[in-house]
Amino acid sequence: MDSEKQVLFAGFGGQGVLSMGKFLTYAAMGAGKNVSWLPAYGAEMRGGTANCLVTIADDEISSPLTEHPGMAIIMNRPSLDRFEGKIKKNGTLVINSSLVDRLPQREDLNVFQMPVNQIADEMGSPKGANMLLLGACLQKTGVVTVEQALEHFGIIFKGKKESIIEKNREAFLAGVQYAKENW
Amino acid sequence: MKKVLMKGNEAIAEGALTAGCIAFFGYPITPSSEIAEYMARKFPLLGGTFVQAESELAAISMVYGGASTGFRVMTATSGPGISLKSEGISFLAEAELPCLIVNISRGGPGLGGIQPAQSDYWQATRGGGHGDFQIIVLAPSSVQEMLDFAMEAFDLADKYRIPVMVMAEGTLGQMMEPVIPREKVTQFIGKPWAINGCKDRKPNIVNTLHLSPEFLEERNHVLGDKYKVIKANEQRxxxxxxxxxxxxxxxxxxxxxxxxxxxxxxxxxxxxxxxxxxxxxxxxxxxxxxxxxxxxxxxxxxxxxxxxxxxxxxxxxxxxxxxxxxxxxxxxxxxxxxxxxxxxxxxxxxx
Known part of the structure; x- marks a missing residue:
C-alpha cells in the first residue's frame, strides 16, 4: 500500500482543479502506473468548490477513495479549511497563497506555498494558474517526473489549439522553475 | 489493445457499442447522462440510432420496440428513471425481450440527491415492476468492468431472452480509470422470434396481454422455469x-x-x-x-x-x-x- 499515492486537488469551480487531476492521471498512466481519477460531482459542478482525488499505484488500485490523502493541492481558502484536517499524518500540503490568507495550523505537514494567481497574472497567463502549481508540485514531489509529464502534453491536450498547449506548457515549466528556486 | 483513460459512463457506452448495440433510447438524468451524450456523439457516425425520448416511459417503450426486432438496444438512467421505466421493464420481461438497462444509481427516495448510492438494490433485484418476474442484475466495480459487463449483459440477455441491468453507483459512472478496449462483437445468436419481416413464414407476435387465465399461468411457469435455470447457472x-x-x-x-x-x-x-x-x-x-x-x-x-x-x-x-x-x-x-x-x-x- 506504500506504493500507492493519493493526491487531492481542491479549489473553486473554474480554477481548473479537475483538469489538474486529469493531467496528473494521464501523465501517471503514460508512465505505466495504475491510476484512478475520482471527481466530487454534483453541487460542486454547479458553482462553488470543486475537488478530485487521484490515486496512483504500482499494483492494482483497491480503493480509489480515501478519507486521508497523502497530498493535497489547495487552490483556495475554503478548501484549506475543509481538507487541512484530513491530510494523512506527515503528509504534503501545497497551497495557492494568492487565495489562501492563512497559514496551516498543523505542524506535521510538509507545506509548500506559491502565490499562483499573482505569478500567472504577471506571466499574462491567468488561466495557466493550475498548470503553474502542478508543474511546481511534480518538480518537488516527483509523483510523476517532470519529463514524464512533458512527454504526454500532446496527448493530454489532444484536440486543443497549439497556442493553448504552448501556453500551458510555459505555465507548467514556470512552475517547475519556481519550485527549483523557492521550495 | 492499448489502454484508454475513460469515465465509467463512457466505458459502459463503449462496451455496448463494442457488443453491437445499434440503438439507444433515453432521457438524461444525473449521474448517468454521459452515457446518452456518448451515444449521441457516436451513433450518427456509426449509423446507429440515438433518440432522446420525451420521457422515460417513452424511452423504455422504444427499447421494447427495438428489442422486438432482434437488434441489441439499450437505455440508461438513474433510480428515479428506473421507477418510471418499471412498467416497461415488466412488459419486456414477459415478452422475453433481451436488452440492456443501465442504472447509474443515486440516493433516494423521491428525487433524493445525486450522490452515489446502492439503495436501488431492492428495486433492481425484486423486478421493480408488477407481476412475477426477475431481471439479471450485474454490479461492476471498476471502469473496466463497466465496459466488460455491458458486453456480458447483452450476451446474457440474448442467451436467456431477458432484460439485463447493469447497476453501478454514481461514482463509478463519474470516475476515470484506464480501460482496455475489446474486440468488436460480430457474431450474434439467432433470434427466430424477432419481428423482422415474415415473408415466407408465419408472423411472429410479441405480446404481453393474456386474458386466458390458463395461458397466463402457463406463461408464468415458462418464466419461472427460466429463472430457475439462471439461478442455477449464473450466480457470480x-x-x-x-x-x-x-x-x-x-x-x-x-x-x-x-x-x-x-x-x-x-x-x-x-x-x-x-x-x-x-x-x-x-x-x-x-x-x-x-x-x-x-x-x-x-x-x-x-x-x-x-x-x-x-x-x-x-x-x-x-x-x-x-x-x-x-x-x-x-x-x-x-x-x-x-x-x-x-x-x-x-x-x-x-x-
Missing part, C-alpha cells in the same frame, strides 16, 4: 480470504473495492476477516455465501443504503451465523471508516 461472486475468516464482509460494486482495502488493513492487524463481492445481484450468489457460512462465525453487509442486500445475505446464511449491517446514505464510507467498524465488531466478538 469474487471471494477473498474467506477460508480462515471469522468475519466475512459482503459488499458489491465500487463499495466492494473500498471494503477490500479496509479488509486488507484489518487483516494486517491480525483479525481474520474475509470478503465476498457479489457480481450478480440477481441471481444472488447464494452458493458463495453458503460455503463461507460453513466456517464463518459472523457476516457483515456493508452498503450505501439503509440495508437492503443484507436481506439476501441473511437468506443465504440461513441462520448459520448472525448477519450484521453497516451503511451510509448520501455519502460513501471511506476505507478507514469501514476498517474501524470491522475492528469494533471483531473486538466485541473476540475474533
Amino acid at each position: 461472486a469474487e471471494t477473498y480470504w474467506t477460508e480462515d475468516a471469522d468475519l466475512v464482509v459482503v459488499a458489491f460494486g465500487l463499495m466492494s473495492r473500498i471494503v477490500k482495502k479496509a479488509v486488507m488493513e484489518v487483516r494486517k492487524r491480525g483479525h481474520k476477516v474475509g470478503l465476498i463481492r457479489p457480481i450478480t445481484l440477481w441471481p444472488f450468489p447464494v452458493e458463495h455465501i453458503k460455503k463461507a457460512a460453513e466456517t464463518a462465525k459472523m457476516f457483515l453487509s456493508v452498503e450505501i443504503s439503509m440495508g437492503q442486500m443484507v436481506d439476501d445475505v441473511r437468506l443465504a446464511v440461513n441462520g448459520k451465523a448472525p448477519v450484521e449491517f453497516y451503511g451510509r446514505i448520501g455519502m460513501i464510507p471511506s476505507p478507514e471508516e469501514i476498517a474501524d467498524q470491522i475492528i469494533k465488531l471483531a473486538e466485541r466478538e473476540g475474533f
